[in-house]
Amino acid sequence: MTTTADSSTLAATLNSIIAEHQGLEGPLLPILHATQKALGYIPSEAVPVIAQQLQLTKAEVHGVISFYHFFRSHPAGNNTIQICRAESCQSMGSRELEANIKQRLKTDYHQTTADGEITLEPVYCLGNCACSPAIRVNDDIHGRVTMDKFEHILDELLTVAVELK
Amino acid sequence: MSTNTATVYIPRDTTALSLGADKVAAQLQNQQPNINIVRNGSRGLFWLEPMIEVATPKGRVAYGPVQPEDVESLLASDFLQGGSSHPLYLGLTEQIPYLAQQQRVTFARVGVTDPVSLNDYRAHGGLVGLEKALALQAQAIVDEVKTSGLRGRGGAAFPTGIKWQTVLDAPSDKKYIVCNADEGDSGTFADRMLMEGDPYCLIEGMIIAGLAVGADQGYIYLREEYPVAHAILNEAIACAEQANILGDNILGSGKRFNLQVRLGAGAYICGEETSLLESLEGKRGMVRAKPPLPAIVGLFGQPTIVNNVISLASVPDILAKGGEHYQEFGTGRSRGTLPFQLAGNIKQGGLVELAFGASLKTLLQDFGGGTRSGKPMRAVQIGGPLGAYLPEELWDTPLDYEAFMAIGAGVGHGGIVAFDDSVNLSQQARFSMEFCTIESCGKCTPCRIGSTRGVEVIDRITNDEQRSGSLEEREKQIELLEELCDTMVHGSLCAMGGMTPIPVTSALKHFPQDFLPNAAGNKAAQGADHA
Incomplete structure (x- = not known):
């Protein structure tokens, strides 16, 4: 997902994404979502292209990207793990869980592990509050997470990643 | 075989x-x-x-x-x-x-049917409300919703029928129906469960809303954190288009309604309706000053209904069985049912749909079965991160909007988070302020700056006495916190800054011992170094 796009492929990708969404009302967020999905992040070179085609200023596009926690301006790891920090998960020990996971991965929030495998992010509620604490690994949500369960999840995740190569 | x-x-x-x-x-x-x-x-x-x-x-x-x-x-x-x-x-x-023991009305089909099967949906009473609505004048649909007594289920409890009337009366060629599916409150999952379990019910409710006010375009603003709901909604919308339930010829009536899902991008504030509209327009989710109301100047400046998922999903049944039937449930001015969500440290967590009026204790004990950890339950937070922390003395309060308002709390979206006796309420209060610093849109000062000052003041109160000085100095800091909260309540543009003080002051009022420097979990007790 974390392709470092050279400028011609970037332009081609962006043009097709913009063409696909330009007819929508309020197309900017759908375009940013599609860009991040295709490239893993929203490179700074994309900002002027999107701005020009939507007749916005670069500042407006940059302002939107920087407002939303989900959009990233730099490549992430191969996988993203989000730990829920909200109250329901707190009541089931998420403060300890997050400390342990950070220690286990030797990384903090908004950072990526040294091997480039995992980017760690906080999240405020995954809607799985009856089975707290919850984490999200890419698009999979896990409930009642313990460190044992986390090791298991990690194991599965990294094994699959190796097989794909 | x-x-x-x-x-x-x-x-x-x-x-x-x-x-x-x-x-x-x-x-x-x-x-x-x-x-x-x-x-x-x-x-x-x-x-x-x-x-x-x-x-x-x-x-x-x-x-x-x-x-x-x-x-x-x-x-x-x-x-x-x-x-x-x-x-x-x-x-x-x-x-x-x-x-x-539940009264499943809005959630009658959830868990029973295949969520994307239209045959299942029809076989279990789906589309009856829409068929009735197609035969009615717009005003008659709005009147039915008014009769039901339905109030907004997102938390603010504004009468849905009155909102719809305002949009119906606003003259414009273009109007919108927006579903607020940015269910960001911790302890709530009713919207998610409904969208994943009975998406056609929401779709039907939105079409009826469109017929009621003369809108032909709807958007579901869904949080990015709900990938499963996203996939199911898109499947359901595609099927509904194929079956002429959505599109240019709703069930052969010649009437039109189109619907799209739009994803948020991890901003809690976008659950606030004006911020949500800004986001849908492709902007930063900055709160708008009200008035003008979104019902009059909403999405792209047009009259817009912004309703929560459960509010809209309650509508098909109201049309199918009549507003009178729906309002027979409930108590006082809280009519109908509310899907309560039992969450956090609770043995039997889940969704409990009941008519308004049951006591909190019934929910926590009879349904919830006490804490999951097996330790005594000490506090519950109701209505999300902006809701009050309540001690056991208040668990007899009947769950209706007015009774909760009377004790300085709110039912909100019906989310109930339980905590056992290991909780430290000063830490929870600090988190409420911290959350506000992270999620504030930044437009108004009481919210943007007040929350940062709030974290600092709480730290000064709970840290050891060398830091906060004499007992007298501590009292001053508590007074300062109360004043700060007062400023946030009265000076903030929206509920984010205006309600963040509710968990803080309720924690301080009901659990003052947790704010003492020597309370378990506070820094002094852990021997932390403040140098």
């Missing part, structure tokens, strides 16, 4: 998936290829998930919580005939007390 063609229901709801439902389904299909597996929504008995059901002539029989390694022993038992010999046998689903 009859056993091979048995129908087994395995939920595709997020919570069921988060506990391994997909693996259970794969295992079962693998071992019995001829089995008919239906991926339904969840019944909301989340502590029993993955809960799977077998169709029998007597009704559906439930087993749970099922793990992939249980599949073999289930198949070796009389499971496919709905027999009782396996230890995970739970009996007839409808007779499980947790479910049997």
Whole structure:
């Protein structure tokens, strides 16, 4: 997902994404979502292209990207793990869980592990509050997470990643 | 062989998936290829998930919580005939007390049907409300919603019929229906469960809203954190378009309504309706000053209904059975039912739909069964991160909007988060302020700066005495916190800054001992170094 796009492929990708969404009302967020999905992040070179085609200023596009926690301006790891920090998960020990996971991965929030495998992010509620604490690994949500369960999840995740190569 | 063609229901709801439902389904299909597996929504008995059901002539029989390694022993038992010999046998689903004691109105189909099957939807009473609405004048639809007494289920409890009337009366060629599916409050999952378990109900409610006010375009603003709901909604919308339920000729009536899902991007503030509209327009989610109301100047400047998922999903039943029928549920000015969500440190977490008026204690004990940890329950937070922390003395309060307002709390979206006696309420209060610093849109000062100052003041109160000085100095800091909260309540543009003080002041009022420097969990008690 974390392709470092050279400028011609970037332009081609962006043009097709913009063409696909330009007819929508309020197309900017759908375009940013599609860009991040295709490239893993929203490179700074994309900002002027999107701005020009939507007749916005670069500042407006940059302002939107920087407002939303989900959009990233730099490549992430191969996988993203989000730990829920909200109250329901707190009541089931998420403060300890997050400390342990950070220690286990030797990384903090908004950072990526040294091997480039995992980017760690906080999240405020995954809607799985009856089975707290919850984490999200890419698009999979896990409930009642313990460190044992986390090791298991990690194991599965990294094994699959190796097989794909 | 009859056993091979048995129908087994395995939920595709997020919570069921988060506990391994997909693996259970794969295992079962693998071992019995001829089995008919239906991926339904969840019944909301989340502590029993993955809960799977077998169709029998007597009704559906439930087993749970099922793990992939249980599949073999289930198949070796009389499971496919709905027999009782396996230890995970739970009996007839409808007779499980947790479910049997509920009043499922809005959630009647959730967990029962295949969420994307239109045949299932019709067979269980779907589209009756829409068919009625198509035969009515716009005003008559709005009148029916007014009669029902429905109030906004997102938390603010504004009368839905009055909002609709305002949009109906606003002259414009273009109007919008926007569903607020940015369910960001911790402890709430009713919107998610409904969208994943009965998406057509929301779609039908939005079409009816469109007919009621003359809008032909709808948007569901869904939070990015709900990937399962996103996939199911898109599947359902595609099917509804194919079947002429959405599109240019709704059920052959010649009337038009189109619907799209739009994803948020991880901003809590976008659950605030004006911020949501800004976001839908492709801007930063900055709160707008009100007035003008979104009902008059809403999305792209046009009259717009912004309603929560559950509000809109309540509408099909109101049209099908009449507003009178719906308003027979409930108490005082809180009419109808509310899906309460039992979350956090609770033994039997899940969704409990009840008419307004039940006591909190009933929910926590009779349904919830106490804490999951087995320790005494000490506090509950109701209505999300902007809701009050309540001690046991207040758990007898009946769950209706007015009774909760009277004790300085709110029912909100019906989310209830339980904490056991290991909780430190000063830490929870600090988190409320911290959350506000992270999620404030930054437009108004009391919210943007007040929350940062709030964290600092709470730290000064709870840190050791060397830091906060004399007892007198501590009292001054508490006074300062109260004044700060007062400023935020009265000076903020929206509920984010205006309600963040509610958890803070309720914690301070009901659990003052937790704010003492020597309370367990505070820095002084841990011997932390403040240098």
